[in-house]
Amino acid sequence: AKNAKVNVLNGIKEGEPSYQWKLGSWNRGRGYPKLCTFYQDRFVVAATDSKPNFIWFSRTGDYPNFGVEKVEGTITDDSAITLPVINRKMCEIRHLVPANDLIILTSGNEWIVRGDKTITPTNCNLKTQTQRGALSCEPQFIGNRCVFVQERGGTVRDMGYSYESDNYTGQDLTLFVKTLVKGHLAVTSAYAQDPDSIIYYVRDDGQLNCLTYIPEQKVYGWSHFVTNGKYRYVESVAEGEQDTIYFVVDRVINNKSVKCIERSIPLYTEDNSDVFLDCYVKVANSIKTDYINAPHLVGQMVDIVIDGQQMPSRVVPPTGVIKLDGKANVITVGLPYTTKIKIPSVEQQINDGTLQGRVATVSRVVLRMYKSFGGKVGRTFDRMDDITLPPNELFTGDKPVILPKMGINYSTDTSICIKHSDPFPFNLLSITRIVEIGGGLRDVPGL
Template identity: 90%
Template sequence: NVTDTGKIEAGARLKYISDIKGGSVNCDLSIMPFTQYGIVEIKSVTDAKNAKVNVLNGIKEGEPSYQWKLGSWNRGRGYPKLCTFYQDRFVVAATDSKPNYIWFSRTGDYPNFGVEKVGGTITDDSAITLPVINRKMYEIRHLVPANDLIVLTSGNEWIVDGSKTITPTNCYLKTQTQRGALKCEPQFIGNRCVFVQERGGTVRDMGYSYESDNYTGQDLTLFVKTLVKGHVAVTSAYAQDPDSIIYYVRDDGQLNCLTYIPEQKVYGWSHFVTNGKYRYVESVAEGEQDTIYFVVDRVINNKSVKCIERSIPLYTEDNSDVFLDCYVKVANSIKTDYINAPHLVGQMVDIVVDGQQMPSRVVPPTGVIKLDSKANVITVGLPYTTKIKIPSVEQQINDGTLQCRLVTITRVALRLYRSYGGSVGRTFEDADDLIMKPKTLFTGDTAIVLPKIATSVNTNTEICIKHSKPFPFNLLAVTREVEIGGGFPNVHGM
C-alpha cells in the first residue's frame, strides 16, 4: 500500500501510474475540512438575513455564505486608540466597543492582522487577539514596551509575559498592581515606568522586584500632595539630559516638574507658573541634551494667542544669556538701539543690554522698544521669580528632639555655581539681598547674617530663598547656623 499527503491548487489533475499487470487496484482520495477566509465590505442590507457586499480579497464572488463576522475595527465599533511595537509585532489596543482588547499583528508583517493555518494548526507568526479580563472591565490606557509589555488600564496594571517569544498559544497576561492609570502619557526611565494614577493625581513608578517576583513601586508625590490634589495632569514629557526631569502640564495651565534619578534615590518636585497657561509640553533631543518645548496660552495686546516656546540650556558659558519667559533676543556685531517685540505688546518686560539689567518697561503698541544707548546684545522678555523654601532642620539633643524647641537662625551660607542675584531670609517678605559684583557670575560660598528680632526666636528653622533677576541662579547647598534656646514655647491658656 502507498500513502501520500499534500496540498494541491484548485482544479488540479491527478494522474496515477501503476506497474500492476493484473487484478484490481483501489484508489481512495480524501480531503481535510477547509474554510476559505476573505474580507468583504457591506454595500447594502437586503433584509435581516441577507446583505450585498464587495469582495476585497480571499473569496470568490457570487457565492453566498452564512459564515461571517464583523471586523473588530470600523466606523461603528471604533478604531484602536493606542499603538506600539513589541517583539517585532505591531500592537494596538482599546476601541470604543472593546476598550479592554489588545491586538498583535503577524510577526514582521505589521499591517497584517490575519491568521494562517497549516494542517489545521495556527502558525506561530499569526496575529493574536488578547482580551484583558478582570473582575471589572477597565479601559486600557497605555502600552509600554519593555522586557515585558506593560499594560496600564484605568483600574490596574498588567504585563504580557515576555520571557519567551509570544505566539497565539503562548501569550499570557499577568496582573501586577491595582492602582489605575490616568490618560496622561507615562514615561519609561531606566527600567522603571512612571505614570499618573487615575485618582488623586498621584504619580507612581513601577518596576520589577526580585524580592516579590512582581512589578511594584512607590508614591512619588507623598510629600507634595498640595501640588497634585484637585488637579489632573493632561500631558507629560521627559528630558533625560542634563537633569532627568519629567514635566507635567496640569489642567489649570500650571506645570509640575519631577526630578527623577532612581539609581541615586533622588525625587524632587518644583512648580512653574507663568503669565499665561501651559497647554502642552514636548521633549526634543538636540545635540548633547534634551530641549523642552511648551505651547503656552498668553493674552497679548488684549488678544489670546498660542506661543510655542523653547527652553534654553541651564548651563552656558555665555554671560549674555538670560532667563525670561517668552523672550526675544537680538545679537549683532553692529550695535543697535532698538528691539522688536510685537508678541509682548502691552506687557511689562525686563530688558538686559550687553549683560546688564535695565529698568523694566511696558512694550508700546508698535512693539518697538527704543533704548537710551546702542548695544550688541539685547534681550527682552517676561520676568518671573524663583522661590525655594528649605524645611526646618532636625537634630537629636540631650533631652530629645529639636522639633518644637525655641531656636533662632543667625547665619545662612549658600554654595552657588555661576549665579547672580538672589535674596535670603526667614520669610520671602523679609529676605535680604546677596551682595555680588555687577555683571559677574559668582561661583563659591557666600554667607548672610540674619538680624535678631523678637519674632526670630520660635520653633521654625525654615529658610526662604528668592531670585527675581533675569540671570542664572544655581544653588548647590545651604548651611544654617542655629542657636538652640532649649525650652518649649509657652502653652496658650495656661
C-alpha cells in the same frame, strides 16, 4: 442597521445565502485602535470604542497583517494574536509601554505580557500586577521603571520589577507634595533625561509641575512653574548634549489670546550672556543698535537686558518696537518671573531626643552657589535681605549671609526662604544653616 456593504471572498457565491461572514474588529462603526507600539517585532494596537479592553498583535515582521495561518490544523507561531484584558471591572486600556515585558496600563489596574520568551498565540498570557489605574497623561519609562499618573487624584507613581516579590511594585512619588496634585489632573508630560532627569507635567489649570527623578540615588524632588498665561503642552527634543523642552503656552497679548511655542534655553552653558525671562526675544548684532522688535509682547511689562546690564522695566508700545536710551550689541526683552525656594525646618537627632518642637534660631546661612547673580534670603518671604555678590560677574563659591533680625528670633520654625527675581542665572547647590539650640551652635546642612 440591517444592511451592510461587504467584500465577497472566494468560496461564497453571489446571490446565495451564507453564514460564512464576520464583521471586522475595526471599522467606522466599531471604532479604530487608539494606542499602538512595537514589541518583539510585532505591531501592537489596542482600545477601540467598542472593545476598549482588547489588544491586537500583528504577524511577526509583517506589521499590516493581522491574519491567522494554519498548518495541518495548527496555528503557526507567527500568526496574529487577539488578546482581551478581562477582569471584573472591564477597565479601558490607557497605555502600552514596551520594556523587557509589555506593560499595559488600564483605567483600573496594571498588567504585563511576559517577554522572557518569544510571544506566540499559545503562550501570550496576561498577568495582573497592581490595582492603581492610570490617567490618560502619557507615562514615562526611565531606566527600568515606568512612571505614570494615577487615575484617581492625579497622583504620580512609579512601577518596576521587584525580585523579592517577583512582581511589579512601586511607590507614591507625590506623598509629600499633595498640595501640588490635589484637585488637579496632569494633562500631558515630557521627560528630559539630560542634564537633570526631570519629568514635566502640564496641569489642567495651565500650571506646570516638575519632578526631578533619579531613582538610583533616591532623589524625588518637585518644583512648580507658573507663567503670565497657561501652559497647554510640553515636549522634549534632543539637541546636542542636552534635552531641550518646548512649551505651548496660551498668553493674552494686546488683548488677544494667542498660542506661543516657546523653547527653554539649556540650563548649563558656558555662555555667560544667557538671561532668564519668559517668552523673550534676543538679538545679537555686530553693529550696535538702539531698538528691538518685540511684537509678540505688545502691552506687556517687560525686563530689558542690554550687553549684560539690566535696564528699567517698561511696557511694550503698540508698534512692538522698543526704543532704547543707548546703543548695544546684545539686547534681550522678555517677561520677568520670580523664583521662590523654601527650605523646611531643621531635623536632627540630639542626645535627649529630636529637634522637632524645640525653639531655635538661625543666625546665618552659608549658600554654596555656582555662576549666580542676585537673590534675597530671609526667614520669611516678607522680610528678606539681598545676597551681596560681586558686581558685573557671576559668582561661584560659598557665600555667608547674616539673616535679618525679626521681632522674635527664637521659634520652632527654622525654615529658610530664598527669592530671585533678576533675569540672570541663580544656581544654588547647598545651604548650611548656623542654628542655635539651647545656647549651642550647630552647623546643619539644608540641601
